[in-house]
Amino acid sequence: MLFEIIEAAKEHLTNENHPCGECAICLYGFSDGDVFTKTECYHYFHSHCLARYIKNASFSESNEESNDGDSSEKK
Numbered sequence: 001m002l003f004e005i006i007e008a009a010k011e012h013l014t015n016e017n018h019p020c021g022e023c024a025i026c027l028y029g030f031s032d033g034d035v036f037t038k039t040e041c042y043h044y045f046h047s048h049c050l051a052r053y054i055k056n057a058s059f060s061e062s063n064e065e066s067n068d069g070d071s072s073e074k075k
Contacts, residue, residue: 019044025053 018030019038023046030036035047045053 023049025049 018032018034019036020030021044022029023036024043025045026049028046030044030046037045037047037050039045
């Protein structure tokens with residue numbers, strides 16, 4: 001029974017059908033008309049915040065890889 005309660009709580013949305021709480025990236029709440037994404041681990045994000053985060057993370061990874069290649073050539 002406890003498991004069912006926990007699962008129901010994970011899916012909790014406000015009466016306006018948007019998540020209660022804040023976007024874990026920008027820390028702003030959700031308003032009417034906001035487009036949001038729910039991850040498999042039940043975190044809610046504004047879709048544009050999550051897209052920007054993923055884009056920046058991918059850019060950072062590619063820069064690290066290219067910098068690693070440059071530093072090995074200089075050794």
